[in-house]
Amino acid sequence: MPSIRTNLTKLNQKAPVILAIESSCDDTAAAVLKNDTILANITSTQTIHEQYGGVVPELASRAHQQSIVPVVDAALRQAQIQLSDIDAIAYTRGPGLMGSLVVGTSFAKALSLALKKPLIDVHHMHGHILAHFINEGQAIPSFPFICLTVSGGHTQLVVVHSPTNLEIKGSTIDDAAGEAFDKIAKIIGLPYPGGPLVDKLAQKGNPDAFAFSKPQVVGYDFSFSGLKTSVLYFLQKQTAVDPDFVEKNKADICASVQRTILDILFKKLELLVKDTGIKDIAIAGGVSANTGLRQRLMDTGNKKGWNVFIPKFAYCTDNAAMIAMAGKFLYDAGIFGNQSQGAEARLPFLRSWNQ
Ligand code: ADP
Numbered sequence: 001m002p003s004i005r006t007n008l009t010k011l012n013q014k015a016p017v018i019l020a021i022e023s024s025c026d027d028t029a030a031a032v033l034k035n036d037t038i039l040a041n042i043t044s045t046q047t048i049h050e051q052y053g054g055v056v057p058e059l060a061s062r063a064h065q066q067s068i069v070p071v072v073d074a075a076l077r078q079a080q081i082q083l084s085d086i087d088a089i090a091y092t093r094g095p096g097l098m099g100s101l102v103v104g105t106s107f108a109k110a111l112s113l114a115l116k117k118p119l120i121d122v123h124h125m126h127g128h129i130l131a132h133f134i135n136e137g138q139a140i141p142s143f144p145f146i147c148l149t150v151s152g153g154h155t156q157l158v159v160v161h162s163p164t165n166l167e168i169k170g171s172t173i174d175d176a177a178g179e180a181f182d183k184i185a186k187i188i189g190l191p192y193p194g195g196p197l198v199d200k201l202a203q204k205g206n207p208d209a210f211a212f213s214k215p216q217v218v219g220y221d222f223s224f225s226g227l228k229t230s231v232l233y234f235l236q237k238q239t240a241v242d243p244d245f246v247e248k249n250k251a252d253i254c255a256s257v258q259r260t261i262l263d264i265l266f267k268k269l270e271l272l273v274k275d276t277g278i279k280d281i282a283i284a285g286g287v288s289a290n291t292g293l294r295q296r297l298m299d300t301g302n303k304k305g306w307n308v309f310i311p312k313f314a315y316c317t318d319n320a321a322m323i324a325m326a327g328k329f330l331y332d333a334g335i336f337g338n339q340s341q342g343a344e345a346r347l348p349f350l351r352s353w354n355q
């Protein structure tokens with residue numbers, strides 16, 4: 001079977017130019033894609049939230065309003081195109097913060113009306129998964145492949161049968177993996193978002209220093225809220241004896257927490273691989289930036305004969321390039337959005353293109 005990339009290259013001559021907009025949380029982003037190649041990828045990260053220890057929705061929404069025009073403008077300039085060169089406008093319809101999504105959604109809908117070009121509504125996690133197909137000369141997964149999607153809001157095991165046929169096999173029943181990193185980081189006294197800081201400290205710590213409880217959840221589902229409680233009780237007990245316990249053991253605590261999160265993820269990933277026989281394994285989402293997760297996927301892949309696909313760092317965090325890539329696949333499939341669709345904070349994953 002010819003690869004997706006061969007098909008895309010054949011289409012190159014009349015490749016559509018897609019402008020994509022992503023504003024689901026605290027990054028205002030725009031990208032331009034032609035075929036499977038990114039011509040521009042601009043992200044404006046909001047720094048105002050740092051002083052509040054988390055994203056403040058109202059401030060995020062206002063910052064998106066200020067940034068969206070300059071960000072889109074910068075993307076057009078970087079791609080060296082005019083508005084009239086755009087063939088379709090893709091945007092993140094959800095999930096995310098309502099006030100943030102509304103800015104990107106309204107902008108995309110208005111531009112679509114003004115330019116008389118089709119709208120493509122994209123699910124944020126669909127974008128994270130299909131980012132693997134952005135052509136930067138790297139190997140791409142063959143269908144069907146398994147994608148472990150791990151972010152601040154999602155933890156899922158997805159079998160990707162095709163770019164528009166995705167089957168969720170397992171999900172978290174409580175907190176997402178990124179949420180677990182962030183909440184436990186907060187208990188340890190690290191600033192928001194704690195995930196990257198836990199990662200950094202874990203590199204200097206002993207992952208076997210402390211043992212935390214692991215969930216007993218059936219099938220391919222995950223649970224992380226028990227781990228958070230286990231860490232909290234453990235630290236309360238230790239600091240009662242030694243008030244400086246956390247300070248003295250920060251790296252070991254982070255390494256042990258990270259190892260436990262990875263154990264929880266890999267137990268279910270390995271089970272799904274065993275049950276399906278699929279050997280192409282990808283990771284996606286913010287937590288796929290985690291050094292330990294990337295290393296463990298490579299090590300497990302080597303041991304078990306998997307082909308592993310790890311996104312480059314720029315496509316782990318929120319970006320519009322991935323929304324453009326997902327938009328391109330939907331465009332090819334003839335799946336478009338319309339003006340009556342609004343932003344949806346809790347957009348269901350598999351129904352984003354047929355509602
Ligand atoms: P969402 O789009 O669901 O809000 P993102 O895809 O933006 O989530 O990912 C953000 C999450 O990823 C946060 O929870 C953050 O702590 C986590 N994260 C980012 N980098 C790392 C890392 N290196 N290690 C662990 N977690 C990380």
Ligand code: MG
Nearest residue numbers: 151286317318
């Ligand atoms: Mg994300």
